[in-house]
Amino acid sequence: MDDKRAIGTIRKVMPAVVSIAIAKKLDDLKREAPKDLPPPPDSIADERGMVQVGGGSGFIIDERGLVLTNKHVVSDANAEYTVILNDERRFPAEILTRDPINDVAILQVRGAGKLPTLKLGDAARLELGESVIAIGNALGVFRNTVSIGIVSGLSRSIAAQADPDAPPQEMRGLIQTDAAINPGNSGGPLVDRDGFVVGVNAAIVTGAQSIGFAIPVNAARRDLHDLKKYGRIRRPLLGLRYVMVDDTLKSKMNLAVNYGALVTREAEHDYAVVPDSPAAKAGLREKDIVLTIGAERLDRNHPIQDFLENLNVDDEIELGVLRDGKEFKTKVLLAERK
Numbered sequence: 285m286d287d288k289r290a291i292g293t294i295r296k297v298m299p300a301v302v303s304i305a306i307a308k309k310l311d312d313l314k315r316e317a318p319k320d321l322p323p324p325p326d327s328i329a330d331e332r333g334m335v336q337v338g339g340g341s342g343f344i345i346d347e348r349g350l351v352l353t354n355k356h357v358v359s360d361a362n363a364e365y366t367v368i369l370n371d372e373r374r375f376p377a378e379i380l381t382r383d384p385i386n387d388v389a390i391l392q393v394r395g396a397g398k399l400p401t402l403k404l405g406d407a408a409r410l411e412l413g414e415s416v417i418a419i420g421n422a423l424g425v426f427r428n429t430v431s432i433g434i435v436s437g438l439s440r441s442i443a444a445q446a447d448p449d450a451p452p453q454e455m456r457g458l459i460q461t462d463a464a465i466n467p468g469n470s471g472g473p474l475v476d477r478d479g480f481v482v483g484v485n486a487a488i489v490t491g492a493q494s495i496g497f498a499i500p501v502n503a504a505r506r507d508l509h510d511l512k513k514y515g516r517i518r519r520p521l522l523g524l525r526y527v528m529v530d531d532t533l534k535s536k537m538n539l540a541v542n543y544g545a546l547v548t549r550e551a552e553h554d555y556a557v558v559p560d561s562p563a564a565k566a567g568l569r570e571k572d573i574v575l576t577i578g579a580e581r582l583d584r585n586h587p588i589q590d591f592l593e594n595l596n597v598d599d600e601i602e603l604g605v606l607r608d609g610k611e612f613k614t615k616v617l618l619a620e621r622k
Contacts, residue, residue, distance in 0.1 A: 285415035285432060285477050293417060293479045294430055299400040301428065301472060303368040303421040304357055304377065304391075306338040312362055313337070334364060341420035341472030342367065342391065343481065344401050345508065349375075349393035352504055353471030354486055355382045358389050367393050370400075370428070381510075381517045384621050385593070386503045387455060387486050390511055402473055404508075405480030407459060407500030410435050418463040418485055418496070420472025433463030440497060442487060456590060458497040459483045465496030474498040503593070518597050520618035523561020525550050528584045529573060540609060543583040544573040566616040568605065575611065576604035592618075 285293075310329040317323050329335050340357030344350065351367055358365055358379050365377040377391040393399075414435045422429035437460030461474065465485045474483035483498030510517045526545040527533065534542040547570055549556040556570035557563050568574075574582060577591045578601060595601065597620045602613055 285417075289477060290415075290417065290432055293475065293477060294419070296479045297402060297417070297419060297473065297475055298428060299370045300344040300402045301370060301419050302342045302344065302351060303427050304340045304342050304351075304353060304471065305336055305366040305368060305374075306340070306357070306360070307334040307336045307364045307366065308360070308362060309333055310335050337363070339421055339468055340470045341468065341485070343419075343471075343473045344393075344399050345404065345481075345504075347398045347401050349396055349399055350380075350508075351377065351391040351393060352484060352508075353389050353391060354484060354499075355387045355389045357471045358382070358391065365391065367391065368427075369396065381507070383503070383507050383517050383519070385519050385589075386499055386507070388484060388499060388504050388507050390507060402475070402479070402481050404501050404505050405476055405478075405482045407482045407502050410438060410459065410476075410482055412436070412438065415477050416459075416461055416463055416482065417475050417477075418461065418465055418469060418472065418498075419475070420465075420469030420485055422464075422466040422468050426468075429466070429469070431464035433461050436460045436462050436495070442497060455487065455497070455499070456587075457500060457503075457593070458486070459500055461496050461498060463496065465498070469496075519621040520592050520595050520597050520599065521558075521561060521621040522588065522592060522616065522618060523558035523563035524568065524574070524588065525554060525556050525558075526574070526588060528582070528587050530584050539573065541573060541575065541606060543581060544575040544606065545582050545588050547572045547574065562616045562619050566603070566614045568603075568614070569607065571607075573606040574603050575606055577601055 310333050314323045342351045342353035345352050367377045375393045380390045380392050382389045418431045421427050440458040440460045441456045469485045472485045473481045481501045486499045487497040507517045529544045531542045547556050599618050
């Protein structure tokens, strides 16, 4: 991307990029502080007894104040969130919805008047080597930080943690870019050369250089559609816990096939098939291997979750299942994930 075009795109996009300040009550921080460390001093709190504990980024997608960001930026139910506009105005943010699957959340800012917005593009049309720009609040300190790079990879999968104490979450279908994404950039836009949002900056690889990841904007577009139509994000539920089968797992467990999803519990007290779920109602059992959804075969590169991303609540699907050496078909009516 040549300099003039990049500068023009940045000027067009920047007014709709926001910072998100995260604050908590000093009393809550004292209760949450590890017992082997001294409690935070009273001097760090403002006149309301609030302490800023972090920051992230976001961008405006509706002139009436809808802001898109990462779910992990606004994950603390006990925190207070403030959106800081590009013109330095500050507004309290209401969390409208958090995506139960993707690392996406939608906030509402009220009383700011008509706001500049970004247009959503189509991540499915991205190509390797295409120029992209990442914008955000780097390290929670350097607002309006811009980095330029290319699309380095598509449909990447990683296990990410929002913080060291959180369990890893598998994130699939990500855009990999060498445009610098730093802590605090999370939730900011990844835009193409024309200024259309193609991704939501989400994760970095610790210890690596020039490897960052963004959630394709198509997932956020679907969330926005659900919010406007239903007042919440609706995601389909199947109700299985599983591991994907490959040659290694086939050999280790003496399975009959080297593909599919083996229905199994993740921990001793878990359910392999969630009670009263669509899978349970369809008669699936632990140790079944789900081979296909419709006519599509399941394998390491095509797990169940990838198919569910393109399905809706109340869709009926047909599963091909292997049980005790015999294959059969069963139909499942997807429910809403709560």
